[in-house]
Amino acid sequence: MTELLAAGAPQDAELVRAAQAGDTGSLGLLLARHRAGMHAVALSVLGQNQDAEDAVQDAVLIALRRLGDVREPDAVGPWLRMIVRNVCRAKLRKTSAVPMADPAAAAAMERSGGPPDPAEVLDRHALRDWVWNALEDLSPGLRLVTMLRYFTGVTSYEDIAALCATPVGTVRSRLSQARAKLAGALLDSADRVHDDAAELSARHRRVAEETMVSAHRGELSSALSDGWSPQAEVVWPTGRHTGIGYLPVAFEHDLADGVRHELLNVVSSREVVIWEAALLSPPEDPAHCPPTVTWVHFLDRDRVGKIRLYHPRTRKED
Known part of the structure; x- marks a missing residue:
């Protein structure tokens, strides 16, 4: 953390603007810089358990999809922590739907009758190649449940389980593994050259x-x-x-x-x-x-x- 905030290190606003322009290295640095704060929020809401780490991983994926929505780059830290807090609240309510980053986005989804086209979400910024190549690093079983959960309308554990012909408990386990692997892969692969x-x-x-x-x-x-x-x-x-x-x-x-x-x-x-x-x-x-x-x-x-x-x-x- 000290190195990330050392003198001469880029400010959050610079990293956000660079990431929105497609610089994956800047996004990786931004998420690494705020990961501790995000985890602290999860611990304060959910306590010391696996759900807290799962919430941070969920929040990382949501942030990747919604980074183009950030209008105040200087406030990206509070924005990331807000996403974590909303994810944690959703877990406490035991909802089956994928949590959204903010109430306005949820309202917009209701008005439109469903989630936005994932292709449109990713096309708001030039990060899609990075995200999809990280997905390709997952095993086939983990990749399928992740694609369904985060990029289609088949989001409930029950629907995913029925489609994949596997128990709900297995779906939960695979999603937990996938979140951990994907969040790590995204950070680890930020400086790679990616396929289109x-x-x-x-x-x-x-x-x-x-x-x-x-x-x-x-x-x-x-x-x-x-x-x-x-x-x-x-x-x-x-x-x-x-x-x-x-x-x-x-x-x-x-x-x-x-x-x-x-x-x-x-x-x-x-x-x-x-x-x-x-x-x-x-x-x-x-x-x-x-x-x-x-x-x-x-x-x-x-x-x-x-x-x-x-x-x-x-x-x-x-």
Whole structure:
């Protein structure tokens, strides 16, 4: 801590502006400088236990996503501690939703009907490549629960457990491990050269959009022939397993029933790609289908080898 605040060290405001401009080294230094203060807040609210460390790790991830929102760079220390305090309060309330950095952000989310597009959040500043490359350092099991929890609408432990076909306790354990590893990886990798995650994300979004257009034209079989393995397995929300050939048949049934699919979000890593889509029921039968569907694609050598489909619970059901 003494070295970080030594004479000649950059001030917080300088580090914030540099980090917002995409300097990952400055962000790493900023988080390291304030980590002790963040931990002290967590201890004061939650006491000496693992929850306090988990709260700091959650807060680091939230800060990474919301750094572009900082309007008073000189006050970044209190801002970081406020995030920790809000995370701790959320833990005390035992809420299942991912805590937001401030009440205004939560209100904005309610008005918009859901969380912001993660791609838009990360694109507010040039840190996305750093974040996504740190995610790639996680094991596949830890990476998937982290992508779902922080970058999609599938945020509750119960939904993640159902989608991943694993107990809720395992989800909690994996998220705890992932937070610790990711926070450390982000700090340790601040000075690396990173791949262009934006290019990867854009490529997968184009594929998703083109696939949806083809599907609504009744040409899903043709679209699947390019990036999906002929031996790909599909796991349906009911738990049923089929081959990839049944996917176009099911989609055509939806179209015949007047159901439309509207792509909402695409989250991608090198081995997992997640699509989130709204399911628009016909006006004469508004309860025909669940409101949304999540597609999780597991890639093998850039081809989809397995797809898992899941209907997240609505907010009311939570």
